[in-house]
Amino acid sequence: MCDHALPWLVLYAVPGLGPAAYCALLEHFETPENILLQSPRALCEIPGIGPSTAQSISTNRDWTWARDQVARAKDLDIQICTLTDPLYPEILTQIYAPPPLLFAKGDISHCHSPTISIVGSRSFTAYGRETAHRLGSDLARAGITVVSGMAVGIDTHAHRGALEHGATAAVLGSSLDCPYPPENRTLFQQICERGVVFSEFPLGTGPEAHNFPRRNRIISGLSLGTVVVEAGKQSGALITAQFALDQNRDVFAVPGPIYSGKSQGTNSLLSQGAILVQTAQDILSEIEHQSALPPTTEQNEHQPSEQPSLSDREQRVWDALANPSDDATPVHIDTLARAAGFSSGETLNILLSLEIQGNVEQLPGMHFRQKK
Template sequence: MNNRATSKNALILNEAQRLAWLRLIRSENVGPATFRDLLNHFGSAEAALDALPSLSRRGGKSAIRVCPLNDAEAEIESHQNANARLIALGEPDYPPHLRHIDGPPPLISVKGGQTLAEPKMVAVVGARNASLSGRKLAAQFSRELGHQGYAIASGLARGIDAAAHEAATTSGTTAVFAGGIDILYPPEHGRLLEALLSAGGNAISEMPFGWKPRGRDFPRRNRLISGMSLGVIVIEAAKKSGSLHTARFALDQNREIFAVPGSPLDPRSEGANGLIRQGAMLVTSSKDVLEALADRIAPELPFTLEIEEPTEDKDLFSTEPSDSARERLVSALGPTPVEIDEIIRFTGESTRIIHVLLLELELAGRLERHSGQRVSLLL
């Protein structure tokens, strides 16, 4: 089965394929990186779903929860009832830069207009308890960048995020949710969300419909905010704020990091000032950002780990790893993250065999993935 459209980079899923993708990413222990490896190895989400139980058993887990068909059908119906849609990695309306991060979400929930394919996007993030001057700066940056054709991404939080969305409502803005696309947080931003959606903006999430956000979900959201963007502007971020998480993701994703300096007496500026000391670009106006991003329509050195074209060569998947290969892999792993390429060199096994073995361990809940294509064993 070939999911590809006429363009090599264009993917269009039919109804059955979209349902299978949703079931696969909603199954136990399947994250974005695991999803990609499963699809690349088995050639389709349908085949990967069939293989999950045996892979999990070989990794040491006797039973794994595969997302039931009824659950996936209900989630798709909920999207339709809420005027939302599910967009797959590689489809035309999938954010172009987001596909080049480490572990892009295979499916994103989207409400709103059709501006997600816009390549010129900048993130504006900062303190929730922002000062009046910080809010004004966020609005000024967002408004002026919008006038120059840049869409604004942020997290719909209080403070800087809200000011950025408000100022960019007419020019284009995307709100990234930490919970499901139907779970507004904070709840008082309903009017702001309605305004940006009515003006052609978007709300997106990678979480299941109806998912209430937990603390750990906000860093996941932040990696999407930076991943959609060419650069991230940080305004009034405290020393341990979520905005600094966004900046760290931006660094890993090779995005530009811009920081607006603040008073050394204001703890809300401690994080942004620290970013400047660490090498972030100091900016005081949108002109500084525009000069840094001039003529750039894509991040430099993007990740190239994408979902591959399905293959009809079934023999590729017929050979199972040997027990000795499995033992060598487990002996090479420990609690310290190690690069997958290093594991391949150490074990002497093929890349395909190592990826299958890693899938077994991850589906059994024994493996943790880290940035930079590193993995560790959960003891």
């Protein structure tokens, strides 16, 4: 299953040989086997390969380490997918300096379908949680594979939403035998069983800080577009958005309250030209020209129905808005909060989510009603 990756791994372990230099060598010499046959002098003729790197390629050939990686991968049911492997996601080959190797656990074919990444802050609001979950769920229902980083926060809720109706792919900042964060181990297993988890890091690699920007470029690289749900000014999600721009992929952003620091990043993206997202249909409409989407019976799911599909929290607020005699009667936020059993702040965040979905409308004086 992984033996073909041995020469790739030997080259992968060479100190100072990053993805860009690795890809430059492959472009010239075609295979790792050919690269390993070259003299330092021949290697130095390749742009980006200096004398020290060329010497390392010639002398640092740790076949024992490579065989150990293959043996451990087999024991853990992990695939090692090389850049020329038919299973390697084609969309990722199109970025600058794609990872020469991907370690994968699960069904890689999910990333041969249309893909969208959903990212955001680890620190989130109820509004961000509900929005990430809903977008993940609705995109998966439409046949999209949802990609994210399995971090605590927005990533987690996007993955969970996607698992309700379809597949999701996670990209880690650690190796697959050291999944991070530890509190998401159950989610990790669920994604392995019903989606796929990727890492470019060899087995035994912990979650070091410098790994995460590298992970972010793969998240965006695997996706037709990246959706930022909630992000502050310094959020790592903005790094992913920048990678998406650099890779000539669409960047989407969900608007947030202007008074919320957790929405400063997304609102800033919108002011710079990111595509506004209110429902999953906004994303689907934008990418339909890029990839043939699978047939779906949910063509009008962005339009409110008599009984929309809601999360448990949204359902409680929706029910509190219902009036047996007149469904259009507006209800004040404080009345809704008491009826639903949430604080006024939590209720407002849920209402904002429902409003974005087109299920609720706000009237003057903090009154709300169902939108039919």
